Amino acid sequence: MSAAKWEESRVRGEVISHDVGANPPAPHLTSPRKRGEERLISRKIDMPNLFKFLIVALAGTALGLAVTYEGLQRGLAFNAVKAGPWTGAPKNGSLDIDPYARAMLARSGELPLGIAEGLSFIARTDSSGAVLRPRCDYDVSGSVPPTRYWTLTLVSPRGFLVDNPAKRFGFTSAEIVRAPDGTFDITVARQARPGNWLPLGNTQSFVLMLRLYDTLLDFGTTKLDATAMPKIVKGRCE
Amino acid sequence: MNLTDRFFSFLLYFAGIVLVAGVVHFASILAMPELAPHDSYARLSALAKPGQMVLLPTALPGHEITPFEDPALAQAVCLYDLSSGPLHLHAELEDPGLLTLSFRTRSGRVFYSMTDQAALHGTIEVRIMTAPQLEAVEENEDEDEPLQELRLVAPDMKGFVLVNALAAFPSERAEAEARATSISCSSETLARE
Numbered sequence: 001m002s003a004a005k006w007e008e009s010r011v012r013g014e015v016i017s018h019d020v021g022a023n024p025p026a027p028h029l030t031s032p033r034k035r036g037e038e039r040l041i042s043r044k045i046d047m048p049n050l051f052k053f054l055i056v057a058l059a060g061t062a063l064g065l066a067v068t069y070e071g072l073q074r075g076l077a078f079n080a081v082k083a084g085p086w087t088g089a090p091k092n093g094s095l096d097i098d099p100y101a102r103a104m105l106a107r108s109g110e111l112p113l114g115i116a117e118g119l120s121f122i123a124r125t126d127s128s129g130a131v132l133r134p135r136c137d138y139d140v141s142g143s144v145p146p147t148r149y150w151t152l153t154l155v156s157p158r159g160f161l162v163d164n165p166a167k168r169f170g171f172t173s174a175e176i177v178r179a180p181d182g183t184f185d186i187t188v189a190r191q192a193r194p195g196n197w198l199p200l201g202n203t204q205s206f207v208l209m210l211r212l213y214d215t216l217l218d219f220g221t222t223k224l225d226a227t228a229m230p231k232i233v234k235g236r237c238e
Numbered sequence: 239m240n241l242t243d244r245f246f247s248f249l250l251y252f253a254g255i256v257l258v259a260g261v262v263h264f265a266s267i268l269a270m271p272e273l274a275p276h277d278s279y280a281r282l283s284a285l286a287k288p289g290q291m292v293l294l295p296t297a298l299p300g301h302e303i304t305p306f307e308d309p310a311l312a313q314a315v316c317l318y319d320l321s322s323g324p325l326h327l328h329a330e331l332e333d334p335g336l337l338t339l340s341f342r343t344r345s346g347r348v349f350y351s352m353t354d355q356a357a358l359h360g361t362i363e364v365r366i367m368t369a370p371q372l373e374a375v376e377e378n379e380d381e382d383e384p385l386q387e388l389r390l391v392a393p394d395m396k397g398f399v400l401v402n403a404l405a406a407f408p409s410e411r412a413e414a415e416a417r418a419t420s421i422s423c424s425s426e427t428l429a430r431e
Contacts, residue, residue: 060255064258064262067263068266072270095348102270102346103267103268106270106271106277106346107274107276108306114340114350115351116338116351116356117353149406153308159306160305161298170309172405172406175407175408213338
């Protein structure tokens with residue numbers, strides 16, 4: 001825009017706004033003494049009204065879409081069931097699913113378990129709250145809520161399996177090696193370990209998924225305790 | 239215009255922007271299930287035709303159909319379109335392994351789910367229909383006869399049934415696949431009077 005045109009639009013903007021009375025000075029706020037001063041400022045900030053609407057609409061749309069994008073990226077979770085490092089969303093498997101979870105699932109294509117099928121939990125941190133790091137070993141042990149079967153799977157934060165030479169992507173409750181008293185111990189590590197070894201492959205980041213199939217728990221009424229779920233304890237780090 | 243005026247005019251613009259942003263945000267969240275191009279239905283319809291049970295490929299690194307799949311599951315899917323008639327699911331369960339079913343709308347919402355524990359005398363018998371189809375069926379029926387099937391009214395015309403069968407050991411995968419595909423799925427046409 002040329003300087004002359006700019007000057008013209010500025011002047012026009014002032015004229016239009018005064019004609020229409022878009023910004024009449026509030027009488028109780030302006031004294032005659034300040035009129036000159038006011039005109040100087042209003043000439044600087046007044047633009048044609050259409051322009052203002054357009055800017056508000058554009059800025060609003062951009063902000064709204066940015067909030068949607070950020071919200072879906074971060075995975076806002078309402079109605080989540082939390083127990084220690086584990087988070088589950090039982091309502092995602094029913095018609096009561098909230099609109100944010102619906103939008104998120106539609107975008108990712110994920111198919112959550114139906115509420116009568118079971119419930120899946122995700123852990124992005126260890127039991128102390130520190131983010132899971134592939135340079136460290138982790139020990140997953142403790143108890144699992146009463147359920148017909150459960151599986152523990154290692155995936156990338158976006159939900160994809162992590163390749164490894166052992167072709168081991170997870171464990172089911174049936175195949176796991178247990179101590180004589182029935183407790184179990186799974187080691188998540190880069191290097192091979194005796195017992196239940198869940199390999200990390202060459203992933204840069206990972207999360208753990210615990211799925212309870214045909215569980216006896218009713219998540220609508222039961223408050224899940226952290227001790228009812230497996231502990232994730234950090235071991236040695238490289 | 240003094241400082242207070244400028245503050246209020248700024249506040250007005252700010253309020254306008256926040257209002258528009260709020261409307262756009264909620265509209266985009268609500269529209270996402272209809273607009274997302276790679277939702278689960280789109281991915282599944284590339285693999286299966288309506289009215290038949292199709293085994294999905296095993297989840298392997300780089301070959302997943304959807305994220306957060308359980309590699310221990312054998313999965314099968316049956317897409318349905320109720321505009322031509324109800325969908326009939328039938329299975330005789332033989333082995334006691336875990337089998338779960340979820341009934342979903344086109345946008346992936348689960349409207350019903352069950353496990354093999356809900357089977358009556360080892361049989362799963364389900365009909366998915368629209369509300370008018372259910373009325374038509376009930377009209378032609380003898381009310382004294384006990385119902386031998388589970389009837390579900392689907393919220394949408396289109397959707398899919400996802401079947402999960404757990405391979406408790408890697409060696410049981412073939413059995414799990416057989417269990418998942420043992421459920422037959424067929425579109426029916428309603429008999430007209």
